[in-house]
Amino acid sequence: MRLAAYGQSDVGRRRDGNEDEFILEPDLGLYAVADGMGGHAAGEVASGLAVDALAEAIHPSNWRPSEARADEAAERLHAAIRDANQRICDSIVEHDDRRGMGTTLVAMIAAGDTAVIAHVGDSRAYRLRAGSLERLTSDHSWVNEQVKLGLLSDEVAQRHPMRNIVTRALGSRQEVQVDVLTEGMRPGDVYLLCSDGLNTMLTDEEIERVLGTHAAVPKRACGALIDAANERGGEDNITVIVISVS
Ligand code: CA
Numbered sequence: 001m002r003l004a005a006y007g008q009s010d011v012g013r014r015r016d017g018n019e020d021e022f023i024l025e026p027d028l029g030l031y032a033v034a035d036g037m038g039g040h041a042a043g044e045v046a047s048g049l050a051v052d053a054l055a056e057a058i059h060p061s062n063w064r065p066s067e068a069r070a071d072e073a074a075e076r077l078h079a080a081i082r083d084a085n086q087r088i089c090d091s092i093v094e095h096d097d098r099r100g101m102g103t104t105l106v107a108m109i110a111a112g113d114t115a116v117i118a119h120v121g122d123s124r125a126y127r128l129r130a131g132s133l134e135r136l137t138s139d140h141s142w143v144n145e146q147v148k149l150g151l152l153s154d155e156v157a158q159r160h161p162m163r164n165i166v167t168r169a170l171g172s173r174q175e176v177q178v179d180v181l182t183e184g185m186r187p188g189d190v191y192l193l194c195s196d197g198l199n200t201m202l203t204d205e206e207i208e209r210v211l212g213t214h215a216a217v218p219k220r221a222c223g224a225l226i227d228a229a230n231e232r233g234g235e236d237n238i239t240v241i242v243i244s245v246s
Pocket of ligand 1: 035195196197236237
């Protein structure tokens with residue numbers, strides 16, 4: 001199985017700065033998107049700390065993706081995210097002006113034929129398989145809790161004024177709860193990791209259409225997704241990673 005991947009981040013049309021970060025290490029089979037929050041540039045500190053912690057945990061000197069087992073990858077990803085959380089918490093204690101900073105994280109490790117995906121917060125992983133898009137992660141957000149309780153529809157949640165409230169983030173408490181899932185990869189699959197600046201501007205149907213059109217060329221898919229989100233208003237930073245399996 002061969003993976004082709006590309007990642008791109010865009011400030012959008014309304015924000016002054018970009019607090020998103022991403023990491024793309026095809027040689028290690030490591031991909032992640034982090035969406036930072038917190039004023040005075042602290043958001044980008046938090047997302048930067050998160051991707052740095054991941055990069056250090058999944059380092060070429062101690063990680064051979066071709067030989068990696070899925071359970072080993074899951075364990076390592078989990079440990080790396082706990083470490084990222086600790087670094088952000090420590091940084092808040094050391095710097096008064098970073099109080100309240102945090103970040104979401106969605107990360108994927110390709111271990112052999114398995115995609116190991118972990119997330120905290122409302123950054124998402126999707127998969128396009130045989131032309132249809134599937135949301136693999138469930139947002140840790142207030143609006144998604146309402147959706148799960150049947151109190152809001154997905155459509156209303158997408159535009160809801162409280163859609164930015166996340167119920168889990170790195171940096172908000174010492175113990176972080178991480179959701180980890182494993183998915184068998186098949187040739188033709190396309191995996192998408194994104195920050196909410198994409199999926200609050202576009203519906204899943206629109207993402208499916210754009211991704212489906214450009215699935216074979218991840219770079220073109222990233223550009224088209226970002227363009228589409230900006231055409232809709234680009235209200236937030238937009239970050240996408242597209243991974244095509246062949
Ligand atoms: Ca965001």
